[in-house]
Amino acid sequence: MSSVDPLVSETAARVFGDQATFSAIEQAEADGWAPAMWESVAGTGLPWVSVPAAAGGSGGTLADAVEILRIAGRHGVPLPLAETGILGGWLLAGAGLQLPSGPLTVAPNTPADTVELRDAKVWGHAHRVPWARAVDGIIVLLDGPPRPMVVLVDPADVRIEHAVNLAGEPRDTVHFDDAIPLALAPAGPGVDADALRDRGALARTATMAGALERLAELTLEYTASRRQFGRAVAEFQAVQAHLVHGAQQRELVALALAAAVDASTRGPARFEIAAAKLLADRAATEATRHAHQAHGAIGMTREYPLHHFTRRLWSWRAECGTERAWAREVGTMALTAGADRLYELITGGSDLLDSLAADGGRAHT
């Protein structure tokens, strides 16, 4: 099992706690960027954890990086942490490219995207690119014969159209018009569009796990202190049901995330990442309903922090694959295992699928 460096989690909790205050998050939404917050966070090296030092990263494991993202999610940190490190840094380092020093982003390859390379220059449009307007480098992973290519482009060389997600975080459209890349190289082994999407899903699951924790915490505090009908509203059975259901979703996703990270240390972990993201997406829907219901009207106000987390959960559940899309993926894996190996899939996950593939269906764990 992978364990996390306690120094990493302590540092993350401290700097995110200090920096991602209520007003700082509000300000970031208004301005579209939080430069001072970025500088403070960047100063700790946290965004580059899991990227090898040789490539310009901070070293550390995938588990460390996921833990940082979870804590970031718990604080509602409005920065492209995943995009800079475990996604962007991973793509660049894998392709043998050096990392720029500032924030990065990665185009998430939405169905509407049309980005392509022509004579080593970039054309087309990429949508929903996180913080494209504020970063030092925009990374695109392109299919290209003979293999996927990692392309790093300077934001100054493209046209950026502002757009946001439900949480007011930038998700810009990037227009490439004969842009000359800063760097261009074949992607590392095992790096393709599916692998990128899986890693993105893992990153989102992590931040969602953190947000689910904060949601449960806020709900517990609020319902314990809010009094109506002569008692704390937490004493009403109906309100207790909301508390319990929020806690259940939090625990389910926390363990699912841990399982996905653990499986990722042994290989691509397709099944575990898909299942974890799917559970996180469902949890986002359920837990946000319960949290809002338990909070009553105050939970819908701007001035109360709940929305910082529920809006992020609503956005993240639809990024890097929706609940239904992942359910179809896991369903396909289940059909591959078949009725006779269905429970083996539940207990063995990717290990089972790998051995089925290796033995042409004759293996069993």
Place this chain on the structure above:
Amino acid sequence: MADATAVDRNALDLFERSLRGLLTTDGVDVDAALAEVGWRDFLAADPVAAVPLLFGVQGELLLGGTALDDVALDALDFDPSRLEIDGALVHPRRCVDAAMRHDRTLVVDGLVVGERTPASFVVVVGSGAVIVPATALDCAVVQGIDPSLELVRVRGTVSLADVSMADDVDGAAVAPACRRALAYELLGAVDAMLATATEYAQARHQFGQPIGAFQAVKHRLADVYVARQAASAVLAESWHSEPECTTLAAKALAARAGALAAEHCLQVLGAIGFALEHPLHRFVRRVRVLDHLYGTEAELRTQLGRLLLARGRVPRPGSA
């Protein structure tokens, strides 16, 4: 078909009381009791009053009987007894038509309510109806989860040369009318379940108070009531609006209310709700089986969806 004369409130109450009086006797012959109170005339004169009353009572008291046939024949505008035909109506299982035409043959597969041996069967085919001699079809009593309904499955393939056509009938009106009646029956069962659970919640004490004092219990019962009222509202509307869509919606909502009532009332009653010695289980079974006549909830929703898509618009309440 409805006559211009509506039956007034007092007459209705009187009718209901006589009906309940007759029908709550042990071992009652439901059809005979209905005949005694002049049910068929009432149905012909004022279906808007007759159907909710009878089918509500039928659902509440878990009766058998063949009143559904009367509703179908009334909608069909066909009286087989006038032609000296002793016929039982073959109703569709789920959303599958009870009869399908293939060239010169008719494939029949449906359900008859109330175990009996009629001389012939009346089957709706498209917008018409045919009369099939009973000897041409196989009958098997349905051994499902609610034997008290005395359902019989009727199946067979007959040549069109061996059946007679009923002229001048309105086959398309049968399914909506029967769905509506079944929806009222479902709600009657829901009302009975709700009454049982509510009474239990008041009488059953745990932790020093009636369990109905707990919010969790209150909310379950409230949820059932809300579902029931929603179905009831659409049912009431179905007499005034475009019947095809509204009756699909009404039976689907009534079936949903039935399933919800079974679930919540079983949860409120706890273990005793499962014991045969308590009446709740009979309602649980009844609503499941009623769900299967003329389309399950899921099938009705699909059919309604298709209909709305084909028409390209949603009918407005009150519009014909």
Place this chain on the structure above:
Amino acid sequence: MRFEFTVLDDHERALQAEVRAFLGDVLPRGSFEPGLGMAGRKDPAFSQALAARGWVGMSLPRDYGGGDRPAVERFVVAEELLRWGAPVGHHWIADRQSGPLLAKVGTPEQKARFLPAICRGELSFCIGMSEPDSGSDLASVVTRAVRAEGGWVVNGTKVWTTGAHEHDWMMALVRTSDGRDRHEGLSQLLVDLRAPGVEVRPIPFLDGTSDFNEVVFQDVFVPDADVVGPEGQGWRQIGQELAFERGGPDRWLSTYLVLEQLLREQPALATDPTFGELLGAAVAQFWGLRQLSLSIARTIDRGEQPAVEAALVKEMATRFEQDLLEAVLGFVQSEPAPGSGSLAERLLATAVLTAPSFTIRGGTIEILRTIVAKGLRA
């Protein structure tokens, strides 16, 4: 509240493989009528065959014929038996709670008398807690044991006792004294179901079975030697006992086989994308719930008492069992008939009729939520 991620180690996975091989040999698919999880049939011969492999009484002390094995190992065996639909009815309660209770608070004489027989798969137990007027509020039980020469005389009625008509012993919760508060003065007594004065009356249930019983005690004598744990400590004891039984795989596997068997019998479902979605969502949910359950087993092995965690899991798991069934029914073409030639249909029919009990038995979800909410606010 703590759930920590854990995986099976090599030794535990080897055990898992052994159990799978055993079931494949002794109970190949198609050779027996599977049950729905813990509602599996009573089959003493099978229980004894399992016991011969050391898989009954795994957590009980080796000195008394048990395995002294960790809860996680018991988990591994339990989940394989349940998902296979194996006939575990004879030993399930004894193995899951009565045996461990005796191991924990029983006298050496009681342990010597009962544990070896439990571990051999010979003795079966049922639970006597609920009464006609005491369901969720167990502290209100009125079955009373009055002091007599050498023991106690018991009068009262227990209800909903699964299997009382075919099991050997009942672990009964009775009032032996009156304390300051009503949680004091309750005791657990071992009652021999064949003792004079014990009358067992089956209660027919809507699923066609009569496994649930009313048990009437009329001046039943229970010797001092059959009082389990200190007199008056029954309430605390059952709290621990219930914690064991709530967090396990028996709470989320009741409808598993319905899904697996449907997939087996109707391969054409593979081409239906909405079925694929349901299958994927269900598999992910099983995977997630299993993780929580396994974590509880690990926690028990650390010597902790994860009562709140177990209640949280049971509440979620039993609702999932019901929701899964409803989702699966959407893909079934006709009303499942209990006597059908298709196993999937038979399992579905049984599931439909018994599903409402999942959220009631062993603690209603309403009670469980109260327990969890209290734990969250602690």
